[in-house]
Amino acid sequence: MLSLIVRVIARKTLNFDSFFRGTIFKRHLILGIETSCDDTGCAVLDFDGTILGESLYSQHLFHLMNGGIIPPLARDLHRMHIETVVHQAVKESGLCFNDLSAISVTTEPGLPMSLSIGTKYGKYLCRHYKKPFIPIHHMKAHALTARMVKRDLEFPYLVLLVSGGHCLLAIAKSADDFLLLGEVIDNAPGEIMDKIARRLKLKNLREYSVLSGGRAMEVAASKADNPLEFEFATPLMHYRNCNFSFAGLHNKVTRTIITEEKKYNVAPDQVLPSVNNICAGFLLSITRHLCHRIQRAMEFIDARNLILPQHRILVMSGGVACNNIIPQGIEIICNEFGYKLVRPPPKLCTDNGVMIAWNGVERWKAKVGVLQNFDHVDYNKCSPIGESIIEEVTQANLKCKWIKLDKFLNLITNGENQKAVV
Template sequence: MGVKILAIETSCDETAAAVVVDGVKILSNIISSQVDVHRKFGGVVPEVASRKHLELVNPVIREALIAAGLDFTGLDAVAVTYGPGLVGALLVGVAAAKAMAFALDIPLIGVNHLEGHIYANFLVRPDLPFPLVCLVVSGGHTDLVLIRHHGDYVLLGSTRDDAAGEAFDKVARVLGLGYPGGPLIDRLARDGDEEAVDLPRSYLEEGSLDFSFSGLKSAVINHLHRCRQQGEEADRAHMAASFQKAVVDVLTAKTLEAARRYGCSTIILAGGVAANSRLRSLLDARARQEGRRLFYPPPVLCTDNAAMIACAAYYRYLRGEESPLTLNAVPHLSITGR
């Protein structure tokens, strides 16, 4: 039947487990979201997330195996996200995976959460050509990565302050939209004029592939304050559209610059913000103008899930890479493994 890998993902507020065969065939992909738990706080509370993972990790693993039609003895390896993420949340998944690997005497494969997001693309398109540039954009990360071949990553740029997804959440909060902010702003922006509010774009110093969104977030807050002081009601749809366009303009420009600089004809998107409709449409159009191709996973594989972790683990399995049972959570793990 091929190489069957059970993967566990508990880096933030989703408890997830999946069984994937040969890195492409998803037998199960179970996700238990904590969004409703954290919504009242306006964001993820780490201690609450850890406790929920403790409650859910065994039932979710059990459900993944049942959905896959397997028991523990049918597995070839167990994979787990060991960073980056919330340390308490990560430890729950790591402990569960180590226990299974030890009890079953099968390989344990630790996977970088960002690598997992990247491999959501290979899960649906295993023939993507190298080299390629990947924009990893989520609530906690905004990174540009050059991928020369499987397992060979060069970090080209990252955010110096707020990640794009974090900025979406914060702006959604001040607009009174709720949490999580990305999908809500994306939806509201369709009814707005993205040129209605003049907002800054931070491209940083010449040649930089880093990102910065804190100034943009502050500009939105200041605009809303000025409107209130003048007794005016800001149009939320216009604000959402203008903010979203400002973020997408910078993400698109930097990603295409990276592709040009490193001679990549293929660009991929990864992470929760990769589901943003404006980012997909603009980057796709600009890439086509330059003779490049853009790929991205379906929305269910953009957000945190365990199938992407299983896919990344499969390529490590093929290379004979195995993690020791002393594997620990690394909350600030870089895509380069440091």
Template sequence: MKFLQQMRCSSLVSIRNSSKSILAIETSFDNTAAAVIADGKILSNEIFDQVKYHNMTGGTDPRFAKSLHMRHLPKTVNKCLEHVNANFIGAVAVTTMPGREICLQVGLNYAKELCHAFNLPLIPVHHMRAHAVVARMCSDSIRYPFLTLLISGGHCLLAVAKSVDEFYLLGESIDIAPGHFLDCVANELGLAQMGEFKSKSGGAAIDQLALIGDPDKFSVNYKGIRISSKAPLNFSFSGVLAATKTAIWDFKSACSSQQRFEEWLPHIAAAAMRIVSRHLMHKLTRCMIFLHENSLNVNRTLVVSGGCASSKVLISDITKLCHLRSYSLHVPPPSLCIDNAVMIGYTAQERLNHGFEPIHCKNFDSILVDGFAKIGHDVTTKIRISKHITSNYNRLTRPEFSTANEINDLNTDQFVTNDFGCLL
């Protein structure tokens, strides 16, 4: 803790009006992370990646993740502070929602201890909002409001970011997230036991294999993904996961040898990625048309973030869709798509710039963790889409097959900048 001992503040200054840095902490699930941010720049960034430890036990266990956080968070923070002058830390930011509550609590408790010890204010940060907001650190051209698709192992949602603290939830998964779907497929294929994938998440392993596979060679028999018309932008992956598992079992039973099965792994992986990609793009297309029909301005900007945004296959397909729909696509680099503390620190800084008052020690009892917090105003059941939107993969990605050009006929400046509060 020698670097923490440098954090001495004889009097508390206003972090908003000073050149002080923000120490950020992230422990929402299975990454232990710390970073120092100042003026939108990364001064230090450390992540203790738990993936290989969870792969050894056959899956991510929140209690095991908590124990790893407790063991490695102090070391991660101390290592982070080796690269900066700790005297210039002016506040601590920490993830408080959503995530696994027992993991969130580790980060919050440690952040409070630091603040009490060194007389620093605390800035709570919403994990999912941070995934979207950090894209603004990477590109000056992203203006509020913008549309965001956040995809990971625990979340899948579509939202509009009107400001750093005001989001509107348009659609979310009603069961499992795409990363969970891919992790389950990877588990069925036994990828975690293969040498080259032991230190990778299931989704990352599937994505790597899919790059050399042909999705048309492996068929999954399912009758589409049905979502209630009362929430037409919601996602669902549980039904198609069951169908994919059945297809894998049937194929494995029919294989003459294990070698033959392993030869087909890239094609199975590519088929799994195609299923996820098609579902995401279908909902994105429906969302873009809904925004157009209701004259809701998002500056024709889409931010895709979260762990699954590191997928080369998914981003390639979403890039095609955005080109077809005249949207500007922004994806943070992979190191900022996974759970990290940089996004927490940057979002905290934006909150301060937006007028948020950091919380001082005497009011820390008001800061609680919330494992199931929504990203913002839930308007999922207020969405109405009048037209049938194709779910055909070619029509979603290729101009020569596309039959839906209705939102490409308007320029951005012809949108009416409606208050999204009209959806409430």
């Protein structure tokens, strides 16, 4: 009799579980996989942007010890950890793969060796569990993440994406429609920061030993006793467009470091006594450059009436958006032109599975790129974010009266550090 009761209870429990999955989990759920560079990320989101489960494996320390990202090593580490990362995110969500509506995966742009791991594994999951595949553009995902945490953010809005591989200004018109106003013509700012941090040997100091180059430079700059000691020229001052360039600035800073090393006769493993002021001067130059291009973009947008006053939002995202010095200057430009600066939280500015899952949600809602047949989808090293109107911006030949950054200089000089986040 007792065993019969146990079997009945068990059957009712199973029926309840089946009912629960068949009703509550009819809401759409998207799993996102990110492997565009050196982070293996995964997350499960619902359509409200609720993060049900997430997992991230960072390769940062491996590449830090090697002086930069090594693509074959990044690929092998992705391959080694992707299954664990994905299953951890799903387990944390309390779901199973059959509960998912679709799987979104970064397929472009990025390191081909890294992208290949995520793309292949995502396709495998879609075939095995018979789920739609949503290919994701990495930079569009960065641009749209702010809409997950700021739900009243409507299209169109202005986007500044700054990272170790990209720097661009664009107008986000929809989840899949972007207008490119300007892009970097050489090296991205995050890459330059890492290179200069290595050249300054910041990792030889214990407090910076496990920090990224950009973060180490930010902390060092905040300790500067004379931020204006080294004034580096602002790039592209005579070019009336919205493109970016950081290679020349990199060369100027490198020459300054060499001069300072000779001046102080530093040993190969020693750090310059002027390191904090060099970092401050470098970040000041980057901030001016970004502010000039942003100001021209805003004036061009006003002239063409591309964004209505009620949509005057500048979203800043990407790894460099974690920096808390640069946005202080950018916010001055935003205030002058009636824009609100929006930054996602730092953990969502760097590469992660959440932004890929959210872009999957955006694309599902927009009915764009949700594929049942995905055999033809491949990964791509390079991919434009949208239609380029860079030539139109150049032909407009806008001569700007630059907004003064005196307030920003005072903030830096006084060592103040503000955060402009959502």
